Amino acid sequence: MKILVGVDGSSNSFATVAFVGRLVAPERDELTLVFATPTMSFDDERLDAAVQERARSALSRAVLDAALDRLPEPWRGRAMQKEVAGSPGPSLVDAAEESGADLIVVGFHGTSSIIQQFMLGSVSRTVVQSAKVPVLVVKGGTDSYEPASAAAPAGQLRVLVAYDPTHAAESMASVLQKFTWPPETEGRVLTVVRPMYLADLPDWVMNHPRDPDVAAMADEWMKEHEQNLSASRDELEQFRKTLPPCFARGEAIVAEGRPAEQIVDTIRELHIDLAVLGSGRGGRFERFLLGTTSEQVLASATCSVLIAR
Secondary structure, three states, rough: OOEEEEEEOOHHHHHHHHHHOOOOOOOOEEEEEEEEEEOOOOOOOOHHHHHHHHHHHHHHHHHHHHHHHHOHHHHHHOOOEEEEEOOOOHHHHHOOOOOOEEEEEEEEOOOOOOOHHHOOOOOHHHHHHHHHOOOOEEEOOOOOOOOOOOOOOOOEEEEEEEEEOOHHHHHHHHHHOOOOOOOOOOEEEEEEEOOOOOOOOOHHHHHOOOOHHHHHHHHHHHHHHHHHHHHHHHHHHHOOOOOHHHHOOOOOEEEEEEEHHHHHHHHHOOOOOEEEEEEEOHHHOOOOOOOHHHHHHHOOOOOOOOEEE
């Protein structure tokens, strides 16, 4: 698998490099660290253009070398480094297309406002919307500048795959098969179905005596709903069989309600480190790339998110 990782010198981008380093193997993958050199303004007009260029190159080398130090030791002599010009988001997407990359990895820079976080042209937003390949958005960066050799050993990796039968399940399974999952990975699968009632009904309504015809109709609805739940669970189990072995453990989850809410709630309850969702528009998860479900999951999830396509 060819992977492009965008770095910018921030602690978040270094955490991104360390995170993806856990999921790939130098003997089977090709990894490139990409830095979009920013425009540098020099007030002194007497400064030679060649000196300015050397300053930009020095900055790029410093950032890329620092990012390289965050990878596991086997990658040090194998990972490649690349400088690009222009806006980081479009430049990273262009570099991925030119190199035939299979995956783009970016960090998530959140601020105090959801609008600022994800809706006004952030790098992660631009890449997710524009890329034709899967995108891994890594969250949870810390202010740690220690190289990988000095960092604490990684713990258990908890992964949640949100399955939607209206999207290409084969594509999602194919993407997951390409990763080198650590032995301690705990994979879970989830699907979300429409609830029997669109809103929670008060107890007095549920316990109110019903006309025999209404009661019979309600019983039929209940039977149909139970059959739908059973069918969804069977379908989820079939999908799980196409995933790597680490996803065979643990109970499959069939949740009822709004997809984004159920996904985010499950992420919090299970302390998930990585959520995997399929891309596409329409279907059970609504318009994924531009719709409310993706906005909520990407902005609200406490973990990293892989958009599989």
